Amino acid sequence: MAELNVQPKKNNSWWIWVLLLLILLGLLFFFLKGCNNKTGTGTKQDSTASNSTDGTSNKAIATTAPADSNQIDFNSPKANYQEITDTSISVRGNNNYSIYGLGEDILFDKDKSTLKGSAQTQLKMISASLAKRFKGANITVYGHTDSTGTASHNKQLGAERAEAVRNWFVKNGAIADQSIAVKSFGASNPVASNATPEGRQQNRSVAIVAAPAKPAGTK
Template identity: 50%
Template structure:
């Protein structure tokens, strides 16, 4: 009988198992990473998000100063007894107007000592009627001189009034702004001395804090 040459089956090379094991580990790693990413998509409390948004968007009312009617009817306030102070307005705001000659020397921006009593009377009225409201100082000039010079003078005078009010009354600097108008809003003709005098003025506007 012929001898049968029976050879034992060769086993799979060891390196193949190593490759398969590495592939399996890689697949397991990516599966686990995907699960973690899904778990961490959004852990923010919706209620906290709403509160934060509300806090961010909450702001104080922005005043529409363009809505002020400077031709508003004359108002009579018992606390304003000085005849040099003209008051106009309504229940929402008041316009206190002073001839610039009462506040400043010609071409100057320093407050006269004789004007301090008038400014104190205005500030007392503002504090009484518009407590914690906003105040804006408007500076006006006539058309004598260049427009740039008049604008600069109007700004210096408005700033001077603001600084005086801040330093000498209980009105807060944070609530006072300035608006130098210059010669652009006359209330009378600049062709006459009387008209030019009317145009040279300072107006202190106080508005309620609604």
């Protein structure tokens, strides 16, 4: 009698398990992605406006400061702020920034960086204007000198004078320490000619530059 050679039937169902595994991995991927999207959603910044007593709108702001001091024109057109009544304070600027200027003779003795006691009046007036128009904005104090003396001395003097004004605003003007910076031009960025006494006097100054606060979410 012939002997029958019966082979057991091979199981070809392994690919079904592979397919199921791939499906499970795909479902797990989409599930984890959905969770990440939910947890990554940040709290929206409140941009609700509230009216202050002086009629100005205090919106939540994204403060901006001039990115590059080379972009600032210290001879910008003059501006008229009603609260600035002292004629020794100059106000200039445009839609991007405003510049409050004070001469060296108002703030300091010659070649000194200690604020005069008599400068309190002007600094308080500028501080009040900053609080009214630039609440929470970033501010930079720039020191300017004339060309008399060495470049290094003028640079140092400009820095010390700007720092003295900055410290006054932090201590007395309710400006946050991290919101106000200093920069010294020394004699490198004159607003007038250093060839005349009048020009040199104009160049010895401190300028407080404030960028307008923009509503949150704007660029």
